[in-house]
Amino acid sequence: MRNSVIFSTGSYLPESVVSNEELAHFPSSSIKLIAQKTGVLSRRIAPEDQCTSDLAIKAARSCLEKADFPAESIQGIVLSTSSPDRIQPATATRVQHELGATNAFAFDINSVCSGSTFGICVADALIKSGKFENILFIASEMYSKILYKKDFGTFPLFGDGAGAILFRDGNSDRGVYHSCLRTDGSKSNAICVPAGGTMLPFEKMNNPRMAYFRMNGNAVFEFAAKQGTQIVIELLKESGAALTDVDWFIVHQANINIIDTIASGLGVSKEKFVINLDRYGNTASASVLVALDEAISSNTIRRGELVVTSAFGGGLSWGANLIRI
Amino acid sequence: MLEVLQTIRECIPDLFPDAMGFPIEPETPLNLIPEWDSMSSVNFKVFLEETFGVKIPDDLLEGETTVGEVISFIRRMD
Numbered sequence: 350m351r352n353s354v355i356f357s358t359g360s361y362l363p364e365s366v367v368s369n370e371e372l373a374h375f376p377s378s379s380i381k382l383i384a385q386k387t388g389v390l391s392r393r394i395a396p397e398d399q400c401t402s403d404l405a406i407k408a409a410r411s412c413l414e415k416a417d418f419p420a421e422s423i424q425g426i427v428l429s430t431s432s433p434d435r436i437q438p439a440t441a442t443r444v445q446h447e448l449g450a451t452n453a454f455a456f457d458i459n460s461v462c463s464g465s466t467f468g469i470c471v472a473d474a475l476i477k478s479g480k481f482e483n484i485l486f487i488a489s490e491m492y493s494k495i496l497y498k499k500d501f502g503t504f505p506l507f508g509d510g511a512g513a514i515l516f517r518d519g520n521s522d523r524g525v526y527h528s529c530l531r532t533d534g535s536k537s538n539a540i541c542v543p544a545g546g547t548m549l550p551f552e553k554m555n556n557p558r559m560a561y562f563r564m565n566g567n568a569v570f571e572f573a574a575k576q577g578t579q580i581v582i583e584l585l586k587e588s589g590a591a592l593t594d595v596d597w598f599i600v601h602q603a604n605i606n607i608i609d610t611i612a613s614g615l616g617v618s619k620e621k622f623v624i625n626l627d628r629y630g631n632t633a634s635a636s637v638l639v640a641l642d643e644a645i646s647s648n649t650i651r652r653g654e655l656v657v658t659s660a661f662g663g664g665l666s667w668g669a670n671l672i673r674i
Numbered sequence: 675m676l677e678v679l680q681t682i683r684e685c686i687p688d689l690f691p692d693a694m695g696f697p698i699e700p701e702t703p704l705n706l707i708p709e710w711d712s713m714s715s716v717n718f719k720v721f722l723e724e725t726f727g728v729k730i731p732d733d734l735l736e737g738e739t740t741v742g743e744v745i746s747f748i749r750r751m752d
Contacts, residue, residue: 379719386713502709559691567709567711
């Protein structure tokens with residue numbers, strides 16, 4: 350059976366580490382809340398002169414170099430981002446050019462923080478269509494530039510970063526087994542950047558903060574804890590796998606309390622969950638790919654092991670993938 | 675009292691966009707304001723301190739505290 354095998358992974362985090370204590374524009378008495386409420390201790394912030402595609406390019410190069418895979422052999426690039434370089438063209442196009450992937454088509458997807466799971470599903474489907482032998486999937490985010498810097502409700506939570514996966518077709522038992530994708534558009538306002546699109550063009554906005562990311566924290570926490578658990582149950586049920594078959598869980602790195610709730614809800618030891626949000630914060634759709642790359646590179650996750658990836662975010666949207674590494 | 679209340683009413687939609695049109699009265703508990711949570715409440719604390727020049731204790735904005743209790747605190751410190 351044709352399968353989409355993870356041939357290589359890569360990631361890139363900006364060098365600048367910003368600890369909670371360095372967020373000096375917030376009240377010092379409130380800084381302790383960041384770790385208590387989210388588990389985030391520090392995040393990476395990209396330089397002012399860089400944009401989302403710069404991170405994507407570095408993650409992609411890391412991925413290709415590990416596999417010694419020539420860029421000109423890439424057939425397609427799918428890039429997940431909810432913090433694109435520009436409204437148009439697709440951020441993926443600059444990545445394609447800078448990589449020298451001259452034979453690849455390139456386009457963006459945006460499912461906000463769940464873009465990792467949606468992108469894995471899209472890449473898998475493109476390969477299983479039989480039309481493509483390989484797809485480079487990248488997730489890259491630079492939330493430092495779409496967050497209102499004085500908003501304590503959002504700014505301390507996020508960080509910048511990018512991850513990449515090179516999928517190739519194969520006939521072994523490795524690869525993407527199954528994906529579940531869900532959307533509830535009735536709650537599309539719960540996480541959004543209100544202005545800058547056709548719904549509220551910049552010249553029509555009456556409050557500058559409408560140009561920045563905002564999130565209804567309580568509502569999103571409740572949604573993520575509930576659906577983040579349920580989607581894993583549905584994924585396993587649909588694929589016929591048992592919870593005990595799964596070696597590792599890589600859940601969107603939004604908040605340690607959400608991950609704790611999901612682990613508890615599934616009845617799975619937290620030791621089976623890959624965690625890096627303490628160091629990187631929430632890197633939106635990049636978080637799962639960054640965690641996957643780190644876990645594979647450090648031999649924490651080994652070839653042949655069964656991994657569940659799951660993510661949740663704006664849309665509202667959520668998804669999960671079952672992958673044998 | 676009314677001046678402080680009016681200032682708070684004007685700041686709420688800026689700090690909590692989902693609260694646009696939400697009635698802010700002295701008896702309104704802060705934790706009923708749409709988008710209010712322990713993190714976003716820090717934005718309200720910063721606003722009060724910068725606008726009224728008072729130091730807001732951490733526990734004042736927790737639990738069932740009402741808008742009126744915040745106003746009373748600010749007037750006592752004034």
